[in-house]
Amino acid sequence: MSAILYGLLGAALTGIGLFGLLVRTEPLLRILAFNLLGGGVFLVFGAVARRGAAAGFAADPVPQAIILTGIVVAFAATTLAVALAVRIAEEPGDAPGAAPGADQPPDAP
Amino acid sequence: MTAWGALPMLAVMLPVVGMVLALPLGARGAERLTLALLPVGIVLAIGTAAAVQAAGAPVVHLLGHWAPPLGLALRADGLAAAMLVTAALVVAAVALFARADFGTAAGATETRAAFAFWPLLLALWGAINLAVVATDLFTLYVALELLTFAAMPMVCLSGTRATLEAALRYLMFALLGSVLYLLGIAFIYAGYGTLDVVLLAGRARADLPTHVAVALMTAGLLAKTALLPLHLWLPPAHAGAPPAASAILSALVVKGSFVILVRLWFGVMPGLAAPMAAQVLGGLGAAAILLGSVAALRQERLKLLVAYSTVAQIGYLFLMVPLLVAAPGDEAYAARAWTGGVLQAVSHAFAKAAMFLAAGLIAARIGQDRIAGLAGAARLLPVPVLAFGLAGLSLMGVPPSGGFAAKWLLLTSAIEAGQWGWALVILAGGLLTGGYVYRVMAAALTGDGTQPALRRPDKRETIVLALAVVSVVLGLLPLAAFGLVQVGRLDLAP
Numbered sequence: 001m002s003a004i005l006y007g008l009l010g011a012a013l014t015g016i017g018l019f020g021l022l023v024r025t026e027p028l029l030r031i032l033a034f035n036l037l038g039g040g041v042f043l044v045f046g047a048v049a050r051r052g053a054a055a056g057f058a059a060d061p062v063p064q065a066i067i068l069t070g071i072v073v074a075f076a077a078t079t080l081a082v083a084l085a086v087r088i089a090e091e092p093g094d095a096p097g098a099a100p101g102a103d104q105p106p107d108a109p
Numbered sequence: 110m111t112a113w114g115a116l117p118m119l120a121v122m123l124p125v126v127g128m129v130l131a132l133p134l135g136a137r138g139a140e141r142l143t144l145a146l147l148p149v150g151i152v153l154a155i156g157t158a159a160a161v162q163a164a165g166a167p168v169v170h171l172l173g174h175w176a177p178p179l180g181l182a183l184r185a186d187g188l189a190a191a192m193l194v195t196a197a198l199v200v201a202a203v204a205l206f207a208r209a210d211f212g213t214a215a216g217a218t219e220t221r222a223a224f225a226f227w228p229l230l231l232a233l234w235g236a237i238n239l240a241v242v243a244t245d246l247f248t249l250y251v252a253l254e255l256l257t258f259a260a261m262p263m264v265c266l267s268g269t270r271a272t273l274e275a276a277l278r279y280l281m282f283a284l285l286g287s288v289l290y291l292l293g294i295a296f297i298y299a300g301y302g303t304l305d306v307v308l309l310a311g312r313a314r315a316d317l318p319t320h321v322a323v324a325l326m327t328a329g330l331l332a333k334t335a336l337l338p339l340h341l342w343l344p345p346a347h348a349g350a351p352p353a354a355s356a357i358l359s360a361l362v363v364k365g366s367f368v369i370l371v372r373l374w375f376g377v378m379p380g381l382a383a384p385m386a387a388q389v390l391g392g393l394g395a396a397a398i399l400l401g402s403v404a405a406l407r408q409e410r411l412k413l414l415v416a417y418s419t420v421a422q423i424g425y426l427f428l429m430v431p432l433l434v435a436a437p438g439d440e441a442y443a444a445r446a447w448t449g450g451v452l453q454a455v456s457h458a459f460a461k462a463a464m465f466l467a468a469g470l471i472a473a474r475i476g477q478d479r480i481a482g483l484a485g486a487a488r489l490l491p492v493p494v495l496a497f498g499l500a501g502l503s504l505m506g507v508p509p510s511g512g513f514a515a516k517w518l519l520l521t522s523a524i525e526a527g528q529w530g531w532a533l534v535i536l537a538g539g540l541l542t543g544g545y546v547y548r549v550m551a552a553a554l555t556g557d558g559t560q561p562a563l564r565r566p567d568k569r570e571t572i573v574l575a576l577a578v579v580s581v582v583l584g585l586l587p588l589a590a591f592g593l594v595q596v597g598r599l600d601l602a603p
Binding site for chain 2: 021027045051077087091
């Protein structure tokens with residue numbers, strides 16, 4: 001029963017996160033939406049683990065291991081994205097329209 | 110566990126261990142370490158290919174002697190071996206080229222970009238090797254994330270606002286793609302209790318959860334591979350990066366997720382008949398070829414033109430999907446489409462690396478990269494312009510280049526399978542490619558003769574020319590040599 005509830009909650013979170021990631025344009029909101037989306041997917045994995053309970057285990061350990069790895073990866077991705085967003089905010093607006101593709105000196109600060 | 114099984118494992122471990130060791134060594138030490146690891150990596154990749162060829166079967170390594178589904182296996186089949194060799198050679202060429210931009214001369218102070226570049230290059234190399242030899246869908250997810258995390262900083266090495274924004278956009282597309290892929294894994298695991306591609310190949314059922322899972326994973330991988338309409342991140346990201354980084358991003362990084370897609374469609378899914386979905390993927394590929402080439406024709410800047418050309422060439426890769434799915438029981442056509450797709454991935458890797466490096470040399474020497482301002486470039490820089498032209502021949506599919514062999518195989522396979530539409534798209538794409546390569550060559554070959562005359566090519570120009578020559582010479586190999594890439598195809602397993 002709880003597996004179904006968590007599965008449905010996970011699906012709802014996934015939907016909210018996906019909507020935010022696709023519709024929002026502000027970097028910080030998109031990063032938050034990505035975290036909601038990731039949280040939803042991890043909940044779905046949790047429901048999968050619970051349904052796979054067997055051999056005396058309360059839940060299948062493999063999806064749990066996947067959730068742990070996934071959380072580490074999502075955390076790393078979030079820090080990377082936040083660092084990038086902060087760096088963009090700090091950058092004095094050096095011509096935001098400057099076409100990428102102009103050859104930049106590779107070791108600018 | 111087969112003989113020589115340790116080779117693919119070592120090919121993955123070598124760059125990863127190198128990356129970890131490179132971090133405390135500083136920029137100069139990391140550069141020396143990378144250059145020292147290159148020959149070892151090339152030997153491991155060629156050794157793997159030789160072992161696969163000799164055995165006529167995939168080379169398998171079981172990590173810790175645990176067999177799937179309990180353990181993880183690394184499995185180098187023909188496709189993996191071809192990609193391992195390609196990655197090793199392209200990484201080696203790019204590393205030698207990058208010494209001028211990111212090398213630290215004796216006595217010079219180390220720059221941050223140089224310190225970042227070498228470990229990132231090793232990380233990318235390791236991630237690509239893992240993405241082609243892993244058989245566990247979750248290990249492939251980890252490889253995808255490693256690839257993204259190593260590729261994203263490469264995009265913004267120069268640290269300008271435009272490249273930072275391109276990097277953030279790339280990261281957002283890539284993260285969306287990997288979360289969708291992860292959700293698909295949850296469904297697959299719930300349905301089958303294993304994530305091993307080889308085991309799944311025998312078990313997959315054509316039920317709703319499996320179809321949803323594969324659809325989610327395919328959408329995620331398309332975002333990472335930058336197939337139209339999910340290509341929006343690619344041109345600014347690839348065009349804004351320094352030349353050495355652009356070359357590796359365009360040549361190798363997008364191929365990593367493509368190989369995983371092939372594993373999914375023709376490893377996990379061969380039992381599921383999905384001709385409609387395959388036609389949709391082929392249609393997206395065809396749209397990418399046509400629209401990407403037209404966009405490339407309209408670019409003002411050389412590096413953006415080359416980046417849009419990548420969007421178009423990725424489209425060719427996806428033409429193999431409907432041809433393989435629809436080939437009704439005829440092995441010869443399917444084998445031809447498979448070889449054509451893999452050869453397209455390999456020849457595009459060499460040609461595009463050569464093109465980006467040549468564009469970088471030209472832009473650095475002339476001081477800007479507007480196509481209208483290229484007059485006299487051929488006199489000033491004959492070797493890079495020649496390399497650009499040779500790589501262009503391969504992208505167009507002019508015989509006897511590697512691109513010709515790839516497109517010819519796809520074309521004949523399309524005609525024999527009765528799918529004429531794809532053949533027309535391949536021909537039209539070749540014409541459009543010819544158009545944008547001609548634009549660059551015509552601009553570079555004009556001039557009033559006042560520019561300085563021919564001089565001895567420097568080392569970097571030789572590297573660029575070598576890459577372009579490899580992309581052409583691939584077409585001169587006898588077709589039997591491509592038997593390697595057929596080894597271990599899961600969709601043929603009984």
